[in-house]
Amino acid sequence: MCATDSAVGQSAAAHSNTTTTSSIQVPVIDAGSCFAPDGPQPSAELSRQIREACEQWGFFQLINHGVSPAYLQRQHEASGTFFSLPLDLKLQCKRSADNARGYFNDELTKQVLDLKEGFDFGHKPHPELPDDHPHNRTLDGCNRWPGGQDDFKAIMTEYYEEMARVSFRLLEIMCMGLGLPPTALHHFFQGAHTSFLRLNYYPPVSAQQAQQQLKLGINPHKDAGFLTVLVQDDVPGLQVYHDRQWHTVQPIPGAFVINVGDMCQVLTNDKFNAPLHRVVAPAGRERYSAPFFFNPAYAANHESLECCIDTDHPRAYRTLNWGDFRSKRFQGDYADVGEEVQIEHYRLSDPSG
């Protein structure tokens, strides 16, 4: 990608090949259908639960959200159809150094090759113009689609819009949890958010391979944007690092898995933490997931919010421009360019700052 960040400052255990099982679980929150288009207003109790999950884990699952399961099912089926296309067709829309969007099977996370395939597409500023029109070339590049797969494009575009709607609602609930008006942070996103949808396909490794050595579909990383809304199928693999252990995010049919990203950590002055996570390559079965990375406008400058600063929590970061951060990050995901930029470089106590 990736919208990912590095594991600087994390203990060696976070990089070990061992998986620890634990009885504590990523929080599961009932949203009371408030993500349905005509659903009820989110309650203060929901915003409290989400705030606590963001403070304690930076990860949670949202059930009973109210988004029609048909969207999720259509997306899942279309993703399966895409990844089963012949490789030469997929390679026709392969991403390149100057265009972060399209198909890829050579992603590096922290300069280590991931065991997976993926497909990215994102915000198109002028939907009425062709994808490759100069006006639709963004900092991330422009969308490219596999030839002759109009249904795939239509289903994914519809799904993207639905995830954007869900993300705006989540943003509002998070603001409520911080004691802000629900729309207090809209200006970071509205009209020009640079979100993108990623489809992930993890081919199975043999049970024998998995036993010999832990194989990772995605290496440990943090997501760089504001938040991520992910759906996974019924094959476990996603793990979050919490309290010095890796915890599997157990698949729950139809649930959204939400995690905090770097920009949210900067805005909240470390009150909400972007958690380290990874994917264990599935043994014996393939696995699919679809993260929607809810990203601010390129021009958005991030400074910690006044409501998150006090004498015990002084301002932790220098101003960080999202477009600048994002483009530096993509260079590191596409090719091994040495140490990647990360939010720690913007920490006011960072001597290199």
Ligand SMILES: O=C(O)CCC(=O)C(=O)O
């Ligand atoms: O596949 C998953 O469950 C997680 C994917 C992920 O973390 C990512 O694409 O950044």
Ligand SMILES: [Fe+2]
């Ligand atoms: Fe991620």
